[in-house]
Amino acid sequence: MQRREGFIFLSSPGAVTPFHIDSEYNFLLQVRGSKTVSMWDPADRFVLPEEELERFYATFVHRNLPWRDVFQTTAFVLPLAPGEGLHFPVTVPHWVKNGPEVSVSFSITFRTADSERRELLYKANARLRKLGLSPHARRTVDPARPHQADRLRRGGQPETAVGSCGLQEHLIAHIRCPV
Numbered sequence: 267m268q269r270r271e272g273f274i275f276l277s278s279p280g281a282v283t284p285f286h287i288d289s290e291y292n293f294l295l296q297v298r299g300s301k302t303v304s305m306w307d308p309a310d311r312f313v314l315p316e317e318e319l320e321r322f323y324a325t326f327v328h329r330n331l332p333w334r335d336v337f338q339t340t341a342f343v344l345p346l347a348p349g350e351g352l353h354f355p356v357t358v359p360h361w362v363k364n365g366p367e368v369s370v371s372f373s374i375t376f377r378t379a380d381s382e383r384r385e386l387l388y389k390a391n392a393r394l395r396k397l398g399l400s401p402h403a404r405r406t407v408d409p410a411r412p413h414q415a416d417r418l419r420r421g422g423q424p425e426t427a428v429g430s431c432g433l434q435e436h437l438i439a440h441i442r443c444p445v
């Protein structure tokens with residue numbers, strides 16, 4: 267675990283954090299007030315194309331992503347009340363809207379050797395794309411889910427992409443913690 271950080275967020279009623287990705291893992295713990303988080307599968311390349319990931323890592327200007335209304339139709343909409351927490355995998359697309367009260371939340375973020383390697387991969391792919399090539403992250407089989415090998419052999423899609431945490435894992439991490 268690297269670059270461990272903690273943040274306290276105080277935000278206004280109804281405040282919106284626009285659609286974006288972050289390069290850290292995040293555990294967001296709601297202390298007071300409420301939030302609604304819309305979140306997508308990090309491996310959904312309709313919502314988060316490879317090119318956006320490359321731009322984010324290679325030419326970071328800001329973390330916001332281009333928004334299209336159609337994206338909301340596939341969002342997982344997750345309300346957060348005081349005492350609840352949510353795990354954000356690395357570069358999971360999300361946007362957040364505060365409830366009608368002042369919100370206080372605590373965020374714990376960190377990176378890992380894997381997330382650092384992933385950043386290097388996308389920086390390299392951005393350079394290759396500049397040269398006219400069409401790189402893409404290679405999808406592999408998670409050793410913990412060997413049944414995916416059969417899915418891939420039959421032409422199916424794996425459940426997760428390289429370097430991303432599956433949405434199932436994310437939903438399991440939607441935890442309730444004591445206030």
Ligand SMILES: [Fe+2]
Nearest residue numbers: 286287288360
């Ligand atoms: Fe974020």
